[in-house]
Amino acid sequence: MSELSELSEYEEMYLKRIFEAHFEQPDEIVKTTQLAEMMNVSPASTTEMIQRLARRGLVTHIPYRGSRLTSEGFHHAAKIKRRESLLQILLKDIIGFQGDIDEMSCKMEHVINDEFESRLEELLGFPELRLDGEKIPLINRQPVQVDSGMLLPIQTLPPDTPAIIEVILLGGVETRTINDLGIEIGQKIIHSNNEYFIGEKTFKFSEKIGFRVLARTI
Secondary structure, three states, X not given: OOOHHHOOHHHHHHHHHHHHHHHHOOOOOEEHHXXXXXXXXXXXXXXXXXXXXXXXXXXXXXXXXXXXXXXXXXXXXXXXXHHHHHHHXXXXXXXXXXXXXXXXXXXXXXXXXXXXXXXXXXXXXXXXXXXXXXXXXXXXXXXXXXXOOOEEEHHHOOOOOXXXXXXXXXXXXXXXXXXXXXXXXXXXXXXXXXXXXXXXXXXXXXXXXXXXXXXXXX
16 A cells, blocks of 8 residues: 555645545545535546546446545545544634644645654544534544543543643633633643542633643543
8 A cells, every 4th residue: 555655735636625525425436526625626637637546446447437545545535524624623712823833734744654643643632523513534543541641631530540730832811711710731630521620629611622631640
């Protein structure tokens, strides 16, 4: 199987767009004109790229009709879509990026490797849903066991698993709220039944705070 790193950014974009079209109509051939519109290029350019991907065994080209992903092409395309999904969650829920999340995640998805992807998924608490509520592709995803030493958003801490607050990525009103509550780096925290136990106190936090306060399991 070809490595994802061997594909050009443009080839990856074509695979991702075919994957998205398959998602809408899984039993249908993706028409060349439809794909050209999705890529904002001419049908002739699209046909040339489909033929290139077909030579690499990533799509099946049906002349004058369109194309389908092969099993290998589906694997690559799903992986690209998965990286995009994880990056969008990072940008919105962790960093609080105010720009165009779709555009930025699209730029980033082509340059990260498997190790970065794995660490990112761990940081995000192994999410199952995209920002739009659709499922994140699970291609080659291994069953996950949360061990000690993992840095996670407190929102995603396993129930009754103790952790130490290590990073607070907040500003403005949220920072004042955290400070007023006496919450700071180094404190032990336990998440259970949508409540957080810190010292002798019990708290409930918004999802925004829950994703921007990170704690390391112990």
